[in-house]
Amino acid sequence: MQIRPFLESDESAVIALWNACKLTRPWNDPRKDIARKLTVQRELFFVGVIDNDIVASVMAAFDGHRGWINYLAVHPDFQRRKLGATLMKYVEQRLLDAGCPKINLQVRSTNENVLKFYRDIGYEQDDVVSLGKRLIPDAPAANTAASSLASKRLRNGPRPSAPKRFESLQ
Ligand SMILES: CC(C)(COP(=O)(O)OP(=O)(O)OC[C@H]1O[C@@H](n2cnc3c(N)ncnc32)[C@H](O)[C@@H]1OP(=O)(O)O)[C@@H](O)C(=O)NCCC(=O)NCCS
Numbered sequence: 803m804q805i806r807p808f809l810e811s812d813e814s815a816v817i818a819l820w821n822a823c824k825l826t827r828p829w830n831d832p833r834k835d836i837a838r839k840l841t842v843q844r845e846l847f848f849v850g851v852i853d854n855d856i857v858a859s860v861m862a863a864f865d866g867h868r869g870w871i872n873y874l875a876v877h878p879d880f881q882r883r884k885l886g887a888t889l890m891k892y893v894e895q896r897l898l899d900a901g902c903p904k905i906n907l908q909v910r911s912t913n914e915n916v917l918k919f920y921r922d923i924g925y926e927q928d929d930v931v932s933l934g935k936r937l938i939p940d941a942p943a944a945n946t947a948a949s950s951l952a953s954k955r956l957r958n959g960p961r962p963s964a965p966k967r968f969e970s971l972q
Contacts, residue, residue, distance in 0.1 A: 803858065803885050805892050808847040810840070815856040816849060823875040831940040835861075835873075846896060850876070850889055858885050862893045869894075869902035887923050908932050 808816065817832045826832050839847050843863050850858030857880045861873040871893065876886045897905060907925070909916050917927075 803850040803852050803888065805848050805850050805889060807845055808836075808839075808849050808859070812849055812856055816859050819856055819859055819875050819877055820873060822877055825873060825875055829936070829939075829941045834940050846893070848889065848893060848896075850885055852880070858889050860889050860893050862897060864897055864900045864902045869897040869900075869905040871905060871907040874907075886919060890923055 813833070813836055816836065817826070820826050820832055836847075839861055846862040846864070848860050848862075849856045857877045859873055859875045860871060863870045863872075871890075874886065874890065876889070894905065905925075906928070907920070909920060911917075
């Protein structure tokens with residue numbers, strides 16, 4: 803597997819990969835997730851390629867304190883060949899190169915196989931509760947005005963000051 807940074811032309815193949823891996827969620831628009839990532843540390847968004855096909859992805863970031871991993875995916879036809887472990891090792895080294903002392907990531911508590919995967923490559927469960935607060939609603943079902951405002955904000959950059967109250971969407 804060749805590992806290289808994501809290119810704009812990879813977008814539809816990567817979204818197809820995420821769909822095949824059941825990583826997409828109604829409240830996350832994958833196109834917007836990609837567009838946002840391309841504005842922040844895009845060099846830490848990688849794809850794995852075999853015979854010109856994108857078979858794996860990982861989106862990483864270093865916030866100056868912790869490294870974060872999202873959208874780790876290996877196409878179902880290519881799983882259990884150590885591609886996930888290889889991609890994680892690669893991205894861990896990139897984060898280490900950036901001075902990152904620790905990686906955090908989130909896995910749904912019911913996803914036993916993925917939890918086993920991470921344990922097997924050296925990740926331990928932290929004694930924390932993961933909290934979240936949605937700032938920009940992506941889902942089409944969400945308030946349309948808010949969605950179009952969010953898209954506009956994505957194109958024009960963040961608004962200067964935060965609104966008083968945000969809608970919570972999980
Ligand atoms: C999680 C994922 C990336 C693992 O990729 P992978 O290439 O299949 O994993 P590897 O082959 O590198 O696995 C390394 C080890 O992890 C463990 N492991 C991996 N997948 C496992 C599974 N489904 N069940 C049990 N253990 C598993 C095994 O110990 C494995 O070694 P082995 O095959 O010699 O037994 C892949 O299953 C995937 O894309 N899942 C769907 C998307 C997803 O949920 N991503 C994580 C979001 S948090």
